[in-house]
Amino acid sequence: MDTEAMRSFVRAAELGQLQHAADELGVTQQAVSKRIAALERELEVRLFTRTARGVELTLDGQAFLPHARSVVAGVDRAVTAVKPGSRALRIDVLGLRSAQAVVLHDYWRSHPETNLDVVTLRVNDPHLAAAAVQAGDIDASFRAVTDPATLPRDVRMIHAFDSPLELLVGPRHPLASARTLTPPRLRKLRIWVPGIVPRSEWAEFYDQLATAFDLRIDATGPNFGNEVLLDALADSADVATLVGSRDRYLWPTNYDLRRIPIVNPTLAYPLSLMLPRTNPHPGLQAIINHFASLTPLPETAWLPSWATTPRRSAAPREPASK
Incomplete structure (x- = not known):
């Protein structure tokens, strides 16, 4: 099976548009379309449906995506193992317009030399994101589990920012x-x-x-x-x-x-970061340090009980009379 076709499929699924995937992969949109069409013929299923805004995964595409992502990540790891230099720091965010992506973009603008790859796993269960961190498919994920005891033993969760x-x-x-x-x-x-x-x-x-x-x-x-x-x-x-x-x-x-x-x-919504307990990507610490420079919450703030932050939730208060 053509791994470049699988890579084109994965990036189109993550970005939602064939043109965006083509731009990132450095090929034409037609090339991406042909790769995905060949993959669909080989699998004998449709992976995408076209919409006014781009492409959306079919049910078969949703089922295939995590396996394709794992194959592509495995190929990348294999290439990295024999290629000089370090690979990009890959961080999962909930969406490219989310606060996590905005903060990462602000960091990258100040440090454009950073080799950063921002992705969206499009999974709702944070335990699936933890499994991706554990497998090395991503280096960190802006997800949280309300009970840290349910995390894999070699994955930890830290408070990022509020x-x-x-x-x-x-x-x-x-x-x-x-x-x-x-x-x-x-x-x-x-x-x-x-x-x-x-x-x-x-x-x-x-x-x-x-x-x-x-x-x-x-x-x-x-x-x-x-x-x-x-x-x-x-x-x-x-x-x-x-x-x-x-x-x-x-x-x-x-x-x-x-x-x-x-x-x-x-x-306030507390944003957490899941990362490997040992040997995290060397570029991750500088981004974690950047979180500490963000404007803190005021003293009077409410956070949920599971927030991994030293602040405590404030009790509800009636508004002052006007």
Whole structure:
């Protein structure tokens, strides 16, 4: 089986567009298409369906992806074993517009000599990401398990940084004109976070957040992506969502969406990094050191109980009278 065809398939799956995969691999889009078509003929299945935004994996493609990724990683390790020089530092992030990717991009802009490969594993179970770290497919992953005792023995988890939350609303929302908000003012709002995966770290986070501040977190409906969510917010007078202050969201100017910081206490999502317990990639420590330079949370902050951070969660507080 052609490993370059498998590599083209893996990068197209991770990036969601054949052209982006071609650009990264240094070939034409036609070459990537031909490689994937040959792979589909050999497997006798369809791996992708085309959409207006690029390509999406079929069910067969989803089943094939982890095995193809393992084969490609194995080939890379074999080449690295006999090739002079060091390989790129490969870090898994939840999304290329996430706070993790933004912080890594900021680091790379200051250190452009860093050989960095930012990937998205597209797995919901953090234990699968831990297994990828254990296997050496990636060097680190911005995932967390709420019970570190369930990690593989040779994988550890450290606190990376905290991501303060903001309320994102459309211009007709009752809170659209607020400069800041306290958590009690979010009660009874419909805070729509579609696609929360049961037993994931973020499911546990939202469960604890809703309990601590009596919030209505609505996870109904499938997750059709950020664009659909932003469309809904722009058209609605009552729907809101929560986003990280460093998360990168883009929307048309006429949407006029508002990002409103939450304070007293600041609500924060703790971001953790899983990495090998021994012999981590030599380039990883400089990035870990960079996390320490990020703006810390204010003293009054709320974090979930499983956060690996020295701060303690602040008790819910009523807003001051105006």
